[in-house]
Amino acid sequence: MPTYSRPDIEFERGEGAYLFDTAGRRFLDFASGVAVNALGHAHPHLVKALTEQAQKVWHISNLFKAAGTAGQYGLAQRLVDATFADTVFFTNSGVEAWECAVKVCRKYQYETGHPERWRIITFEQAFHGRSTSAISAAQQEKLVKGFGPLVPGYDLVAFGNLNEVRAAITPETAAICVEPVQGEGGIRVGSEDFLRGLRAVCDEYGLLLMLDEIQTGMGRTGKLFAHEWAGVAPDVMAVAKGIGGGFPLGACLASEKAAVGMTGGTHGSTYGGNPLAMAVGNAVLDVVLAPGFLDGVERIAGVLQRRMEDLVRKHPAIFTEVRGKGLLLGLKSVPTNTTVIERLRANGLLSVAAGDNVVRLLPPLVIGEAEVDEAIGILDRTARELAS
Numbered sequence: 001m002p003t004y005s006r007p008d009i010e011f012e013r014g015e016g017a018y019l020f021d022t023a024g025r026r027f028l029d030f031a032s033g034v035a036v037n038a039l040g041h042a043h044p045h046l047v048k049a050l051t052e053q054a055q056k057v058w059h060i061s062n063l064f065k066a067a068g069t070a071g072q073y074g075l076a077q078r079l080v081d082a083t084f085a086d087t088v089f090f091t092n093s094g095v096e097a098w099e100c101a102v103k104v105c106r107k108y109q110y111e112t113g114h115p116e117r118w119r120i121i122t123f124e125q126a127f128h129g130r131s132t133s134a135i136s137a138a139q140q141e142k143l144v145k146g147f148g149p150l151v152p153g154y155d156l157v158a159f160g161n162l163n164e165v166r167a168a169i170t171p172e173t174a175a176i177c178v179e180p181v182q183g184e185g186g187i188r189v190g191s192e193d194f195l196r197g198l199r200a201v202c203d204e205y206g207l208l209l210m211l212d213e214i215q216t217g218m219g220r221t222g223k224l225f226a227h228e229w230a231g232v233a234p235d236v237m238a239v240a241k242g243i244g245g246g247f248p249l250g251a252c253l254a255s256e257k258a259a260v261g262m263t264g265g266t267h268g269s270t271y272g273g274n275p276l277a278m279a280v281g282n283a284v285l286d287v288v289l290a291p292g293f294l295d296g297v298e299r300i301a302g303v304l305q306r307r308m309e310d311l312v313r314k315h316p317a318i319f320t321e322v323r324g325k326g327l328l329l330g331l332k333s334v335p336t337n338t339t340v341i342e343r344l345r346a347n348g349l350l351s352v353a354a355g356d357n358v359v360r361l362l363p364p365l366v367i368g369e370a371e372v373d374e375a376i377g378i379l380d381r382t383a384r385e386l387a388s
């Protein structure tokens, strides 16, 4: 179905932060498959993990357990050890992880004596995926138009506004669902006070705090998960994108308390957590959790952010603001973001559009100073071209 409008380029292979098209042209990839290729393209450790597992067994369904790094318990344990969570459910995509998180929230309230609590508070300009529930949770015109009636149960309030959150709570509220940094919505960073406030409100009213860290997680902001910056823990969290480094993989993480109702037979997936996905997920974690890796992300992110701030000062008629955290970055543009993105691509840099007329820059977490220099050079040249 023609649901995407794509440029007339065909990519043939990738290496690190670069993609090569069929004409042999090289592009610096600051789209990273929308924050998915966290370790760049063709990372040798990931290639090895996938190809070795491919020789053994691809799929056995969740009726049986796989062994070693192909099994779910090992990867789940590593995620549990590295986070707030006590338990994990593996999926194939972000929206499935998000749907699982919604079910965890409702089931928790049901099992703890509050079956009347089923509604979830969500935020304007949110994005949680494309299922009928996820578009109903975000309620953006461009997502829902023509797909109604919406799935009931989602109450939308302004992002960052704790007064509106409190006012929206009713005896039917089960949970609050938020992205620590809104990605699709325009790289809008939730303040640490806002996240801490949400935690406090959830504790006060007996609600669960459900985070969508599908885009912000797996080191993207310089911590394994973005909520760590605010020093608060969620009860339930949806993860995907970077967790598979390009292999389709998602996960719903939860505390033991929140997952109380997720007992035998209550949820399932045919493919979720299959041996290939687990092998790659383990390989991604090997790299991301290696000592010093996240510090390196934070350091290079600081360099890129400072250079982008300089760029905004130099080209105020083209770029007005740098947004974001870590390597989840946005440039608010004066020309339409699609115009800027096209020109950047013509000059060899791939980027992604976001709401609020923002150009999203999502480099792989493995970039160094050379890639930053090259990206800033292309951004500078593009801004000069657009100004003339």
Ligand SMILES: *Cc1c(COP(=O)(O)O)cnc(C)c1O
Residues within 6 Å of the ligand: 093, 094, 095, 096, 098, 127, 128, 129, 130, 179, 183, 184, 212, 213, 214, 215, 240, 241
């Ligand atoms: C990408 C994304 C999703 C949806 O993930 P899919 O894998 O496309 O289903 C949900 N929430 C956020 C914040 C995302 O960035």
